[in-house]
Amino acid sequence: MLTISVNGRQQRIDADPATPLLWVLRDVLSLTGTKYGCGKGLCGACTVHIDGRAVRSCQTPVSSAAGKKITTIEGLSPDISHPVQQAWIAEAVPQCGYCQPGMVMSAAALLARTPKPTDADIDSALAGHVCRCGTYQRIRQAIHRAAEGAKA
Amino acid sequence: MKRREFLQSGAALVIGFRFGSAQTQQKQRINPFNAWVKIDEQGFVTLTVARSEIGQGVRGSLPMILAEELEVDWKKIKVEQASTLPDVYGEQDTGGSGSVASTWLPLRRAGAAAREMLVSAAAEKWDVGRETCVARNGEVTHGPAKWRLTYGELAAAASKLPIPNLETVPLKNPDEFHIIGSAVPKPDVPLKVGGRAVYGMDVKVPGMLYAVVARCPTFSGKVKSFNADKAMAMPGVRHVVEIEPVVQGAHTAGGIAVVADTTWAALEARKALEIEWDLGPAAHESTEVLWQQFRELADKPGKVIKNEGEAPPNVAKTVEAIYETPFLAHATMEPMNCTAHVRENSAEIWAPTQSPDWNRDLVARVAGLPPESVNVHTTLSGGGFGRRYQSDFAVEATQISKATGKPIKVVWTREDDMQHDFYRQATYHKMTGALDANGKPVSWNHRSVTTSIRVFWDPPDKVRPERQELGVAQENLYGIPHFQLEYAPAASYVPRAWWRSVSASFNGYIVEGFIDEMAAAAGADPVAFRTALLASQKNKDASRLLGVLRLAATKANWGEKLPAGRGRGVACVASFDSYIAQVADVTIRPDGNLRVDRVVCAIDCGRAVDPDGVRAQMEGGIVYGLTAALYGEITIENGAVKESNFDGYPMLRIKDMPRVEVHIVPSTEDPTGTGEPAVPVIAPAVCNAIYGATGKRVRRLPIRLA
Numbered sequence: 130m131l132t133i134s135v136n137g138r139q140q141r142i143d144a145d146p147a148t149p150l151l152w153v154l155r156d157v158l159s160l161t162g163t164k165y166g167c168g169k170g171l172c173g174a175c176t177v178h179i180d181g182r183a184v185r186s187c188q189t190p191v192s193s194a195a196g197k198k199i200t201t202i203e204g205l206s207p208d209i210s211h212p213v214q215q216a217w218i219a220e221a222v223p224q225c226g227y228c229q230p231g232m233v234m235s236a237a238a239l240l241a242r243t244p245k246p247t248d249a250d251i252d253s254a255l256a257g258h259v260c261r262c263g264t265y266q267r268i269r270q271a272i273h274r275a276a277e278g279a280k281a
Numbered sequence: 282m283k284r285r286e287f288l289q290s291g292a293a294l295v296i297g298f299r300f301g302s303a304q305t306q307q308k309q310r311i312n313p314f315n316a317w318v319k320i321d322e323q324g325f326v327t328l329t330v331a332r333s334e335i336g337q338g339v340r341g342s343l344p345m346i347l348a349e350e351l352e353v354d355w356k357k358i359k360v361e362q363a364s365t366l367p368d369v370y371g372e373q374d375t376g377g378s379g380s381v382a383s384t385w386l387p388l389r390r391a392g393a394a395a396r397e398m399l400v401s402a403a404a405e406k407w408d409v410g411r412e413t414c415v416a417r418n419g420e421v422t423h424g425p426a427k428w429r430l431t432y433g434e435l436a437a438a439a440s441k442l443p444i445p446n447l448e449t450v451p452l453k454n455p456d457e458f459h460i461i462g463s464a465v466p467k468p469d470v471p472l473k474v475g476g477r478a479v480y481g482m483d484v485k486v487p488g489m490l491y492a493v494v495a496r497c498p499t500f501s502g503k504v505k506s507f508n509a510d511k512a513m514a515m516p517g518v519r520h521v522v523e524i525e526p527v528v529q530g531a532h533t534a535g536g537i538a539v540v541a542d543t544t545w546a547a548l549e550a551r552k553a554l555e556i557e558w559d560l561g562p563a564a565h566e567s568t569e570v571l572w573q574q575f576r577e578l579a580d581k582p583g584k585v586i587k588n589e590g591e592a593p594p595n596v597a598k599t600v601e602a603i604y605e606t607p608f609l610a611h612a613t614m615e616p617m618n619c620t621a622h623v624r625e626n627s628a629e630i631w632a633p634t635q636s637p638d639w640n641r642d643l644v645a646r647v648a649g650l651p652p653e654s655v656n657v658h659t660t661l662s663g664g665g666f667g668r669r670y671q672s673d674f675a676v677e678a679t680q681i682s683k684a685t686g687k688p689i690k691v692v693w694t695r696e697d698d699m700q701h702d703f704y705r706q707a708t709y710h711k712m713t714g715a716l717d718a719n720g721k722p723v724s725w726n727h728r729s730v731t732t733s734i735r736v737f738w739d740p741p742d743k744v745r746p747e748r749q750e751l752g753v754a755q756e757n758l759y760g761i762p763h764f765q766l767e768y769a770p771a772a773s774y775v776p777r778a779w780w781r782s783v784s785a786s787f788n789g790y791i792v793e794g795f796i797d798e799m800a801a802a803a804g805a806d807p808v809a810f811r812t813a814l815l816a817s818q819k820n821k822d823a824s825r826l827l828g829v830l831r832l833a834a835t836k837a838n839w840g841e842k843l844p845a846g847r848g849r850g851v852a853c854v855a856s857f858d859s860y861i862a863q864v865a866d867v868t869i870r871p872d873g874n875l876r877v878d879r880v881v882c883a884i885d886c887g888r889a890v891d892p893d894g895v896r897a898q899m900e901g902g903i904v905y906g907l908t909a910a911l912y913g914e915i916t917i918e919n920g921a922v923k924e925s926n927f928d929g930y931p932m933l934r935i936k937d938m939p940r941v942e943v944h945i946v947p948s949t950e951d952p953t954g955t956g957e958p959a960v961p962v963i964a965p966a967v968c969n970a971i972y973g974a975t976g977k978r979v980r981r982l983p984i985r986l987a
Contacts, residue, residue, distance in 0.1 A: 144543075145516065152545035156491065161483035162476020164663070165544075166614055167695040171927040174614060202476030209475035217474040218466070221893055224901055225336030226473030227614040227663025233474055252936035259927060261614045261664050262336045263904025264897075265938035 131195050135160065136204025146192030151175045153191045154201060162202035162230045166259070173258030176231035177201050183238035185257070202230035205237060213237045216275035224262035232258055236272050245276050294320040294398065294440040298391045298447060300331070300384045315363065315373055316384070318347065318391050320399075324419055324433030326353055331363040331373035332380050333635050334469065335665030337898065337956045339380045341467040342891040346385060349460045350392030350453055352416040353432065360468070365641045366656035373659075375635040376670055376779065378857035378954025381890055385952050390447040395439075397450060402439040403430050455949060461890050469661075481633030481660040482692070484620045489688040490519055492681045493547045495554050496534035496701055499920035500774045501561040507537050511553040517546030519687075521554070524680040531643050532737075532776055533673045534701055538681045544692050563774035563920035568607075568707075571732070571917065574771050575709035578730045579603070583767035586747060587755055590763040593723035596715040600802045602795060604712060605981040606787040608732075608915035609705035609780055610922075610930060615663020616698040621678035622688035627654040628679065633662035635669040643672040644679045666905070667779035671703055699930060700922040704915055705780035706731045706750065707773070708787045712795045715763075720803030722814070724763040727754055727791070731784075733770040734777050746770035749779075753856055753961070754788040758823050759796060759814040775917060781905055782957035785856040789961025790910075790968070790982065793852035797969045798978065807851050807969060808834045825885050826855050828946055829862040833883035836944055837864035846870065847878075848974025852965035857954030860885040860946075863903070865939070865966035869974050873987035877907060877939040877967055882959060884943065887950035895955050896943040902959025903941055908933040910964035914983050 131142045133150075135158060144153055149168075154160040154177070163186055166174030170188040177186045178200040205211050209218075213236045223229045232255065239246055239254035246254070251272050260268070296318045315331040328347055332339045344358040363373065396416045403421035404411035407428060414423045420431045455461075472478040497503060509521035518541045526535030537554055541547035620631040621644070628648045634640050637657040645652040662669050674691060682689040693701075708731040715724035733746040747768040757764040780786060800810035808830065815827040830853045834840075843849060846869055853862035866879040882899045889895045912931040916923040924930040968979040971986070979986075 145545075148543075148545050152543055155483075156543040156545070159485060160476075161479070161485075164480075164614075165482065165616070165692075167927055169695070169926050169928070172614070172695075172932075206475075209471050209477075214471075214474045218470050221467055221470060221897070223336075223467075223470055223473040224338070224897055225614065225662060225664045226469070226478055227480060229473050230476040255935045259614065259932045259934065261612060261666075261905070261908075261932065262897075263901040263933075263938075265904065265933075265935040266900055266941055267897075268935065269938070 131192060133191065133194050133199060134197070135199045136201060142191060144191055146190060148191050149187050150177070150189040150191050150194050150199070151186040154186060160201050160203050164227055164230060166228065170257070172228070173235060174228050174231040176234040178234060178238055181238065181241060183235045202234060205234065211237060212275045212278050213240065213271070216271040216278065219274060220267045220271040222264050222267040222271050224264055228258065228260045232260065232268055236268070236275070240272070240275060246272060292322055292437045292440070294395060294436040296391055296395055296444060298387050300387050316387065316391070318395055320395060320432050320436045322433050322436055324357065324431050326351065326358045327361055328358055329361040329363050331637070332384065333375040333659050333662055333665065335375060335635060335662040335669065337380060338467060338891060338894040340469055341465065342381050342894055343384055343388060345460050345465060345890055346388040347392045349458055350389045351396050353419045355460050355465055357419060362659050364656050364658050365637055373636070373638045375665065376667065378956040378958060381952045382858065382954055389452050390450055393450045393452050394445045394447055397445050398439040398442045399432055399435045401442055402435045406430065406438065462888065462892060464893055465891070478661050480615050480663045481620070481631060482615050482618045482663065484631040484660060484690065486620060486622060486631070486688045489620065489690055490540050490542065490685070491544045491547050492538050492540045492689050492691045493544070493551050493694070494524065494536045494538045494677055494691065495551050495556055496536040496697065497558045497560070498700065499560045500563040500776060502563065502920070503535065503559045503561060504537060505557040505559040507557065508555040509537070511555070512539055512550040515546065515550040515553060517542040518550045520685045522681060522684040524677060524684070527647060527676050531672050531676045532703070533676050540681060540685055540689065548694070560920060566774050566917055566920045568917045571707060571771065571773055572709070575730050578769045578771055579709055579711040579728055583728055583730070583769035584747065585765070586751060586768050587764055587766040589757060593715060593717065593763050595717045595723065597718040598716045598802055600714040600798050602712045602798055602978070602980055604710040604791045604794060606708045606790065607913065607982060608707045608775060608777070608917070609909055609913045610699050610702045610915050611666045611668035611780055612699060612930065612932070613664030613666060613668055616695055617674040617693040618691060619674040619678040620688065620690040621675065621682040623648050623679055623682040626650070630655065630657045630675055630678070631660055632657060632675050633660045633669060634675070635662070635665045636672065640672045640675040644675050647676050647679045648683055666781040667783070668702065670779055695927070696925040699925055703776045703778035705786060706734060706777050710791050712791065714795065714799050716799065716803050720805055722759070722761050722799050725761040726765040728767045729754060730769045730771050732773040732775060732777055734779070736770050737777050750784050752784040752788055753854055754792060756822070756855070758818065758826060758855065759811070760818045760823070774920065782856060782960040785854065785957070785961040786906070789852070789854040789856065790964040793854060793965035794968055794980065797965070797972065801972070808839050811853065822855055825860045826853050829853060829860045829883040829885050832944055832946060833862035833864050833881050836883065836942065837881035839864060846974060848970040848972065850966050850969025850971070850973050852962050852969060854958065854962045856958045856961060859953040859955060859958045861958050861962050863962045863966040865963065865970045867967060867970040867974055869971065869986065875971070875984065875986055876937070879940045879942070880963065880966070881942045882944070883946065884955070885946035885948060886955050887948050887952045889945050890952055892945055895945055898955040899943040899959045900941050902957065903963045904933055904938070906960040906963035907967065910967055910982055910984055912983050
């Protein structure tokens with residue numbers, strides 16, 4: 130048995146310690162906002178925060194997340210009110226939407242660290258993410274919008 | 282009792298109607314409708330619609346059309362996804378860039394019919410002439426005293442009135458449109474950015490187990506023997522079952538399914554399977570061998586598809602080129618998956634699908650059930666691009682559920698998805714053109730060789746190989762006097778099917794690449810050359826294409842001098858009844874590194890119902906086509922796909938995203954496609970820009986400079 134903290138709740142997990150956090154979140158805890166896209170840390174769809182840092186949950190054994198603070202897209206805000214989510218809505222970013230929770234989590238971690246990111250900061254923070262619908266231009270605009278809003 | 286009369290009984294006003302082409306009417310289903318409008322006693326409107334949301338925004342655009350004619354607040358319309366039960370719906374396909382184009386008129390008519398019925402109900406209640414009543418914003422009003430009744434108050438009475446003839450019901454004057462063409466918030470965006478949207482991958486049903494399938498790496502290979510002892514001994518594993526390949530209509534690979542309590546347990550156990558494969562006849566196929574076949578076929582005349590005009594006597598210059606394009610994977614962000622629960626007398630399917638009725642028919646066949654007992658729930662799709670037209674994932678889930686008696690979610694890994702796709706055709710083209718002494722093109726010969734989609738799908742005695750291979754290549758929009766097109770199919774075991782924009786995805790590149798070569802041979806400016814040819818044509822297609830060409834060129838400041846290392850290229854393609862021109866700007870660094878800086882895109886898609894949605898589809902189509910142009914190549918080695926994930930099959934990422942500007946031509950024509958037609962334009966625009974920067978032609982995709 131492992132205990133992990135997800136979105137502020139302690140969860141006791143009966144799983145092989147090597148199980149990627151992704152599958153524990155999705156299959157065991159039914160937190161399906163965190164997406165499977167590649168299983169190799171190549172697409173960013175599975176991004177969650179661990180102690181505030183954006184990490185790939187498909188590359189994180191659940192045992193290594195024990196004792197740390199895990200936040201998933203469901204826990205980023207209870208009512209989709211996080212400034213990044215609001216900026217995403219204002220820019221109508223998503224098309225299919227499947228990659229977007231991961232994008233939002235990386236953008237939120239970026240803004241927490243770098244409140245006024247440059248385009249280069251955005252490129253670097255989102256370099257590991259793939260969107261097949263091609264929403265990158267709107268993602269960039271949404272991050273700038275969220276940064277502007279935070280400044281005001 | 283007529284079906285329609287039956288449907289509208291009760292307290293709510295319900296109208297069933299149908300989308301789609303005449304072709305679909307040949308299908309004899311119990312229920313002829315595939316869309317429904319319901320107005321309840323609270324005045325809430327439900328649109329039940331058999332179109333899948335795959336990222337193209339149908340849950341935003343379709344209610345806009347309905348709301349406009351119905352005269353209701355757009356936000357009061359709730360969109361419900363049609364299932365294939367309780368009745369058997371008509372055609373439910375989502376594809377061909379047709380979600381708005383095919384529903385435009387039916388939705389307007391349904392909205393207008395409901396509006397007319399509500400007005401009549403109010404007029405009867407008040408005992409006044411119906412021409413004195415006005416429907417607006419969810420209510421009917423009358424006279425200077427502004428008598429008013431809400432749609433909710435009128436729904437029950439309206440439901441007892443006859444439905445107006447949908448063919449002749451009066452439609453709104455488009456000058457009065459205030460929803461169509463406006464910016465409205467997309468209803469499912471908050472769910473998507475909140476992680477609350479439910480895709481096929483996220484479906485959970487009670488008692489569900491997870492399955493993954495070990496499939497033979499070679500196409501057409503089979504299981505020879507297997508030993509599952511080690512896999513069965515692993516924690517969480519419940520079943521290991523062999524599933525047979527299902528060829529007709531599905532083309533599943535078959536294989537060994539591992540069923541477990543979690544996806545991870547199933548994945549780990551799959552690694553422990555010991556399987557001996559019969560690699561089958563495809564084991565000898567490779568990209569290299571296929572290309573040898575391409576070259577041999579292109580050396581001989583093919584089947585003559587077009588031969589217009591006479592061979593010109595006045596040739597001053599000839600141009601020749603070979604164009605080549607590879608197999609491509611769809612690579613939707615959400616890999617294939619499906620959840621199935623097959624019971625003794627019924628089956629339930631939850632699938633991210635573009636084709637629920639095709640899924641249903643195959644599931645029924647595999648489960649041994651009548652189609653009427655199969656209910657397909659269409660979930661959100663994490664990308665479609667044509668891949669989700671297929672039913673292979675539904676067939677697998679059905680087989681495994683039937684074999685185990687449990688509800689099963691079959692999950693494909695990225696590797697499964699990339700190596701067992703239905704690929705965009707690989708193609709090879711021999712082009713020959715001629716110019717007269719004035720630099721006017723007088724002859725065009727296109728000899729096309731492809732791994733035909735229809736050859737893969739159709740029975741050999743019924744096949745017409747060229748049917749889905751030519752498209753824009755057979756439209757002589759430039760009006761070249763001697764126009765020839767020949768075709769030959771190449772043999773291959775590699776499964777292929779519809780990839781976003783289908784044959785336009787390569788034919789747009791070839792036609793627009795080669796016309797650019799003709800312009801260069803004529804010593805003409807690429808825009809001026811195309812403009813002169815299109816302007817000389819007296820047909821609507823040519824003039825609408827010319828319209829977007831001029832718009833894109835103007836907006837891109839075509840003709841300005843660029844610094845060394847930079848290039849600007851143009852391309853224009855008419856596909857899916859829409860007209861698109863793109864101007865691409867590229868920078869090529871001395872080390873050969875290519876960057877696409879900007880794309881100016883002009884589109885004429887008739888009336889833009891949801892202009893921001895159109896812009897999104899242009900941005901998306903450009904990224905999809907640019908990803909393929911820069912990186913996309915599926916390689917076959919020993920009958921199997923070599924690439925397996927985003928490392929070997931790279932994707933465009935944010936740092937490489939060009940600035941995209943979209944300009945929509947104002948139009949009063951009916952809406953046409955937007956999901957696909959941006960895709961075929963970007964590769965030739967970029968390759969023509971590379972020519973502008975370097976003087977080198979790119980005739981093989983993906984682009985490899987240096």
